[in-house]
Amino acid sequence: MKSEFTPPIGKISQITGKCISLIGNDIDTDRIIPARFLKCVNFDLLGKSVFEDDRKTLKGRHPFDLEENQDSSILIVNSNFGCGSSREHAPQALIRWGIRAIIGESFAEIFYSNCIAIGIPCFTLPKKSIQNIQKYNISKSLLLEIDLKNSSAKSIDLNFNLEIKESTKNMFLSGEWDATGTLLEKSSLVERKFKELPYLKFS
Amino acid sequence: MSQDTLFDKVWDLHKVSSLPGGSDQILIGLHLIHEVTSPQAFGALKDKNLKVKFPDRTVATVDHIVPTDNQSRPFKDNLAEQMIETLEKNCLEHKIRFFNIGSGNQGIVHVVAPELGLTQPGMTIACGDSHTSTHGAFGSIAFGIGTSQVRDVLATQTIAMNKLKVRQIWCENQLSNGVYAKDLVLHIINKLGVKAGVGFAYEFSGPAINALSMEERMTICNMSIEGGARCGYINPDEKTFSYIKNKLYAPKNEHWEKALTWWKSLKSDEDSIYDDVIKIDTSKIEPTVTWGITPGQSIGINQQIPLLDELSPNDKLVAEEAYEYMSFIPGQSIKDIPVEVCFIGSCTNGRISDLRIAAKILKDKKVSKNVKAFVVPGSEKVANEAKQEGLDQIFKDAGFQWREPGCSMCLAMNSDKLIGNQVSASSSNRNFKGRQGSPTGRTLLMSPAMVAAAAITGKVSDVREFIS
Numbered sequence: 001m002k003s004e005f006t007p008p009i010g011k012i013s014q015i016t017g018k019c020i021s022l023i024g025n026d027i028d029t030d031r032i033i034p035a036r037f038l039k040c041v042n043f044d045l046l047g048k049s050v051f052e053d054d055r056k057t058l059k060g061r062h063p064f065d066l067e068e069n070q071d072s073s074i075l076i077v078n079s080n081f082g083c084g085s086s087r088e089h090a091p092q093a094l095i096r097w098g099i100r101a102i103i104g105e106s107f108a109e110i111f112y113s114n115c116i117a118i119g120i121p122c123f124t125l126p127k128k129s130i131q132n133i134q135k136y137n138i139s140k141s142l143l144l145e146i147d148l149k150n151s152s153a154k155s156i157d158l159n160f161n162l163e164i165k166e167s168t169k170n171m172f173l174s175g176e177w178d179a180t181g182t183l184l185e186k187s188s189l190v191e192r193k194f195k196e197l198p199y200l201k202f203s
Numbered sequence: 204m205s206q207d208t209l210f211d212k213v214w215d216l217h218k219v220s221s222l223p224g225g226s227d228q229i230l231i232g233l234h235l236i237h238e239v240t241s242p243q244a245f246g247a248l249k250d251k252n253l254k255v256k257f258p259d260r261t262v263a264t265v266d267h268i269v270p271t272d273n274q275s276r277p278f279k280d281n282l283a284e285q286m287i288e289t290l291e292k293n294c295l296e297h298k299i300r301f302f303n304i305g306s307g308n309q310g311i312v313h314v315v316a317p318e319l320g321l322t323q324p325g326m327t328i329a330c331g332d333s334h335t336s337t338h339g340a341f342g343s344i345a346f347g348i349g350t351s352q353v354r355d356v357l358a359t360q361t362i363a364m365n366k367l368k369v370r371q372i373w374c375e376n377q378l379s380n381g382v383y384a385k386d387l388v389l390h391i392i393n394k395l396g397v398k399a400g401v402g403f404a405y406e407f408s409g410p411a412i413n414a415l416s417m418e419e420r421m422t423i424c425n426m427s428i429e430g431g432a433r434c435g436y437i438n439p440d441e442k443t444f445s446y447i448k449n450k451l452y453a454p455k456n457e458h459w460e461k462a463l464t465w466w467k468s469l470k471s472d473e474d475s476i477y478d479d480v481i482k483i484d485t486s487k488i489e490p491t492v493t494w495g496i497t498p499g500q501s502i503g504i505n506q507q508i509p510l511l512d513e514l515s516p517n518d519k520l521v522a523e524e525a526y527e528y529m530s531f532i533p534g535q536s537i538k539d540i541p542v543e544v545c546f547i548g549s550c551t552n553g554r555i556s557d558l559r560i561a562a563k564i565l566k567d568k569k570v571s572k573n574v575k576a577f578v579v580p581g582s583e584k585v586a587n588e589a590k591q592e593g594l595d596q597i598f599k600d601a602g603f604q605w606r607e608p609g610c611s612m613c614l615a616m617n618s619d620k621l622i623g624n625q626v627s628a629s630s631s632n633r634n635f636k637g638r639q640g641s642p643t644g645r646t647l648l649m650s651p652a653m654v655a656a657a658a659i660t661g662k663v664s665d666v667r668e669f670i671s
Contacts, residue, residue, distance in 0.1 A: 025521045026397055026497050030635045034642070035614045039268060039282040041242040041289050053642035079517070080398040083431065083497075084635060085614070086333040087240065088349035109401050109433045110333055110347050113364070117351035167225030167365060176224055179351075180251065183228060183359040186220050190361055193219050193230055194257065199323055200232075202454035202462040 005047065005096050008119035011175040013149055015101045015121065017073030019142040021134040022063050027077065028084035029111060033093045035085075046089055047096030064097065074144050076133055077104035082111025091115045101146055103153075103162065105130050116168055116177050121148060123162035133158075148172055205369035207475035209438055210404045213344045217327045219361055226365045232326035233343075234261040234356045235312050236299070238268055238290040239616070240331030244353035245293040253358040255297040260360060262321060263294050264302040266311045267616045271579050271606035274304050283617065297357075308451075310582020310608045313337040313550040317421065318584050320450025324439040324466040329356055334550045334632065336427040339436030340420035341443055342469055344404070346434040367404040367434060368478035371471075374411035376486035381667035383560070384419035385426075385552060385630070385650035386491040387411065389501045391483060392430040393491075396517075397499040400432025403478070406471065407437050411485040417446040418556040425551045426632055429498035438470035490666055492537050493634045493648040495525030500634075501648070504665045508535050528636055529645050530624070538663055542647065544627040545576040545658035546639075547603075549613040552630035552651045553581030555588050561655040562589075562597040564669050570602030571661030577604035577619070579611040603658070615640025628657035 037049045055062040063069055075094065081104045082090060091114045094102075102115065103123045115122050123146075125133075136142060136158070146153045148169060151162045171177040194200070205211055219228040236244075241263070248255070255261065268283040278284040294301035302308040302315060309315070313334050316322045322338045328345035329335060331353045338345035352362045372395075378387060405427045412420065420437050427435025437443075444463060447453045454462040489503030500522070502508065510533045514522050526533060531540070547553070547561050558580065570576045578598050580586035586608055589595055595605045612619040613631035620640025621627055627639055627646050634646035647663065656666040 024524065025517070028497075028633075028635045030614070030633070030638050034637055035616045036640070038239050038616060039280075039286060041285060042246060043243055053637045056642060078520075080401070080431070083397060084333065084428075084633060086331060086335075086347035086349055088243075088331075088351060091349075106398060106401065108398070108431065110349060110428075114349035114351065117349060165225075165365070171224040171226075174223065176222070179363040180253075180355050180358055182222060183355055183361050183363065184253075186228060186361070187359070190219055190228075190230060190256075190359060193217075194360065197216070197230070197232060198465050199326055199462070202323075202458040202465075203452060 008100070012119060012121065012172040012177070015074065015146040017100060017144065018071060019074045019076050019133070019137045019144055020063050020069045020072035021076040021137045023078060023134060025079040026083055027081050029082055029087050029090035030084055032082065032090040033087065038087060038089055043089060043092040043096065046093035050093040050097045068141065071098070073098050073100040074146070075099045075102045076130065076137060077102060078130060079105040079127070081107050083108035086110040088114045088118070091118055091120055095120055103130070116171065117179065119177055121164065121172050123164050125163060129160065205476055205478050207472040208369045208406060208477065209342055209436060209469050209471045210344060210367070210369045210406065212469055213325055213327060214366055216325070222363055226363045228361050229327060229364050230361050231329045231356050232260065233321060233328045235316055235328065235330035235335070236261055236263045236353065237312050237332065238265050238286040240350050241293065241353055242286065242289045243350045244357055247354040248357055255299065255357045256360045258298045261299050261357065262316065263290060263299050264309050264312050264315050265290060265304065267610045267614065269304065269609040270617050271609050271611045271619060274607050280618070307583050310585065311550045311553060311610055313425065314554060314581035314585065317341065318450065318582060320447050320453035323447060324443060325469045329362065333428045334425050336433065336435045337421050337425040337550055339424040339427070339434060340417060342436060342439035342466070344434055344436060347428065368402055369406055370403045370479040370481060371406045371408060371477045373480060373482045374407065374409040374485050375482055376484055377411055377414055378485050378488060381652070381670055382488050382490055383650040383652060384415055384422040386488055387485055388423045388426040389491040389493065389498065389648065390488045392426065392499050393501045394483065395430055395481065397429060397497050398431040400427060400430040403432050405430065405432040405435040407435060412437055413440065416556060417442055418554045421554070422551055426498065429632060439466050490650065490653050492653065492663055494529065494531055494537055495522065496528055496634060496636050497521060498632065498634060498648060500525055502537055504538055506537065508533055508537060510534055538665065540663045541573070541626065542628040542657050542662060543574060543625040544621060545574055545654050546612045546627055546629045546631065547651050547654050548579030548581065548611050549631035550581065551632040553579060553585065555585050557630065557651040558585065558589050558594050561651045562594040564652055564655040564666065565601040565603070565659070566597050568601055568659045570658045573661045574658050576602060576658040577606055579606045580608045582608050612639050614638060628654045628663065630654050
């Protein structure tokens with residue numbers, strides 16, 4: 001876990017970092033950050049509590065506790081990662097721990113959009129490819145260089161393509177993943193559209 | 204791509220623009236907030252020096268952290284007190300309607316908005332809570348959002364989102380006696396899987412859905428997210444309209460007729476096109492119970508916990524994890540597994556009809572001496588109605604604790620928690636590892652009627668043996 005946290009800002013086109021593999025399908029956001037840690041009015045202290053209960057159960061053998069993973073920033077996961085609760089605290093905990101990109105077989109929808117909203121690109125790969133990367137990563141360190149523009153990743157001895165929705169990729173490349181600014185631009189259009197809503201005339 | 208479904212109509216009505224990245228800017232008609240996922244959003248507004256654009260279109264209540272034993276202020280838990288104070292301050296500062304404890308209208312956000320008539324057909328509804336899909340029961344397009352999107356809705360009344368595909372889940376025939384909406388939705392999630400809904404809105408339709416009451420429909424839509432679908436909805440009909448009529452924020456007088464005409468135009472056209480259609484025969488569904496750590500791991504009451512070989516390759520990994528965590532043996536019957544805690548409540552099954560069904564089973568019966576049982580009404584309105592009908596007394600006479608409204612042990616953010624590896628029979632929506640407050644606690648999801656039956660016998664039981 002990194003000691004200082006600087007949130008990503010602006011265009012994101014490249015992410016370089018060590019991989020950390022976490023094996024398991026349907027890992028829900030309650031596991032990423034248990035509900036008791038949601039008793040807070042800011043996200044500042046969440047990083048250290050990421051996967052708290054899973055880590056306690058594994059008594060130091062959880063990937064997030066292993067010495068060799070401490071400065072990792074690219075998380076490799078399996079299917080339906082981040083299912084369940086919409087709590088943004090989950091990706092906020094991950095990013096504060098040091099995660100800057102996630103590669104997985106598939107992601108739950110709200111988790112995925114929360115990741116975009118805070119600047120964590122999520123990429124997908126077929127099941128077999130994920131398993132191969134995890135297998136490789138468990139036996140040796142994997143330093144990956146992700147090129148968002150070309151949707152590709154390379155290391156000393158691996159070179160592969162990543163999948164990411166075109167719309168999502170464009171948002172990271174242009175810096176519009178932080179949507180507020182873009183949404184505010186259409187303010188007058190929003191007001192016009194708002195006035196046209198039939199149900200606002202009923203109440 | 205879907206065409207002329209309710210989802211298409213409502214989406215098109217709320218679409219402000221196509222964004223450069225390829226997603227749509229969607230107007231949010233009703234924004235619901237609570238104490239857990241909103242403070243950071245208000246903080247971000249302050250940092251960016253932004254105001255709430257349409258304060259009238261955001262409504263707040265407090266539910267997740269509220270204690271259910273003693274709600275006098277300040278709360279014993281300092282952090283919980285800090286969260287409610289922050290919400291009070293933010294609502295006051297930004298002139299947002301807030302249904303606080305004691306207002307008569309406080310409760311779980313997804314129970315409160317429908318019972319006040321805030322939830323109406325044709326709206327887009329967003330809330331920083333995944334069970335926002337509940338409101339789809341009224342033919343609205345409702346979905347959970349994260350805190351950054353809460354910030355966006357507050358600041359702009361819009362969010363950036365990709366349009367979803369639409370899957371129709373056609374529910375044929377009728378549920379049999381003793382089988383409820385909860386059993387139906389658990390069955391659907393089991394058949395389709397917990398991630399099948401990713402990228403989809405689920406339209407629940409067919410004779411079995413038409414026959415459901417509004418509260419039962421809310422149970423179905425509520426759990427869409429457990430099947431991976433961020434949004435689930437049901438086409439509005441006469442039941443929808445009569446549920447809304449005369450509610451506090453329902454259209455009144457001449458507005459009512461206009462609203463009705465518009466609402467009737469919203470339902471999916473006869474010849475609408477879906478991205479996918481699935482048919483479910485609901486007549487064969489039994490009372491259903493989860494045995495594992497995802498809401499998809501469920502079986503009928505007379506079935507056995509599946510063997511690894513019986514599962515598809517994709518389900519094996521999480522099944523192995525579930526066997527170990529739950530300490531159940533593959534092949535073991537779910538029936539007769541002892542339970543230690545029984546919980547009736549939550550946004551899935553904490554409404555008046557849920558309490559009525561459970562009370563009917565519990566009348567003149569006693570909770571097993573090995574069981575701690577408690578009921579948490581979904582809202583102050585539900586609690587008051589239950590008291591008027593004498594339901595609270597039936598629960599208390601049976602040995603249930605009667606609590607104050609809130610989310611309670613659905614996610615255990617207050618002091619209602621499992622202890623150690625207790626097994627809980629729960630009318631809530633998630634059986635994830637540690638979900639009910641103990642990192643080793645075990646949750647069996649089932650209908651409120653099934654929870655009542657389990658409370659009496661102290662073990663997983665077939666509720667049909669308790670009803671004539």
